[in-house]
Amino acid sequence: MDNKFFTVMGRVADLIMLNVVFLICCLPIVTIGASLTALHYVTLKMARNEESYIIRSFFKSFKQNFKQATVINLIMLAVAAILYMDLRIVGNIDGTMSQVLYIVFFAFGILYMMVFLYIYPVLAKFYNSIKNTFRNAFLMAIRHLPYTVLMAVITLLPAGVFFIKSFRIQSMAIMLLCMFGFALEAFINGHFLVKIFDNYIPADADTQDTDLQNENSAETSSAENDHTV
Template identity: 45%
Template structure:
């Protein structure tokens, strides 16, 4: 096989790098209005999750599909969490300037800021993968982050990797890092985090017995149903059981009626459709 053939490993790697570069540029351009950052993170994770699963994707078309469908929910979640983060940072700065023992409260606010960083690491991938309300998406993200704490720490480290390199590097390396972030930094970080979600976290909530190909909507609904069974991610609801009972009652009544009619006229032959 030729080194530069379309089926070679080199060509596949370069194709993936080009896709990540396109995704990163689209992400940066669409993030210019700061209010759209949440929707853009959701759309980017929607694409990178598909990349990890080796699903064929058309970068812009797939990105725009998720951006359009999740814009309202993602924007609401982003504004809520951004407001909470700003309040926590302002409180931290205020406490650090106060004299006396009250300064020890800074550790409390630091823990809360780290906790919000965990939620931010989960909420947009979860929104891109599962259909739910704003409240339940945030709630499930919190519970997932706590439940999978070791993987959450790994995801946080991947997200903070560019920042850590920036802090502990020389000026020359920092300049290259900034260029790299503009070219494919954000999409590469999202791809790295997506590996953990696809292989270590989301499968926990996916029914193993389901092998048939499902639409994204059906897959999301079944995943959330599976999530209810093993964990308290969402409040258990009896609506589904009530609906099954309600549906079963007329079916039983119809079966009994059919049985009575059959026993009353055994000589009658069933009609056939022509």
């Protein structure tokens, strides 16, 4: 019982430390992509019970993936901005056309969310070009739709804090979110992502490159960004 307690408390301490480092590294804004990638790199290892030094692993991934993560983040931000502006424009249109456009942009919003859930974990786990990273993130999101829906719920759940009417409860929830919420969310999703990624990692993953046009059909190669798809 004591061992379980200390194991759980140790894990909580790791998540708090990881969350704080993640938030600090997000402050320059331009580093958000690299920070998200590093966050998932560590939590994927935690989900496999492979992590050793949290901070060292975080900054290893942060540095290694900085360039690609930054480009990907800028693309994601640009797409989000375009969707937002289009929705504002549609809001000024009357009639049936506005309803049709709302449905279209809502569908695009869902696709955006699906890619967002996978893009940084895929970058953290696999070596690949930016184009193929986007492609693989999209294909994995479609192929593993039940997991995608589950992870979307877990990811969006913290947003519910802004609908809490009690200021005291809302403040406490925000404090907990800032303390370890983002890391906890990534850690929980990491358990699902590990199961998904295992479909794309061959047994001799250390040396082999894999074209996922085979049994699972998504282009991935394997070697520890860990691997390449």
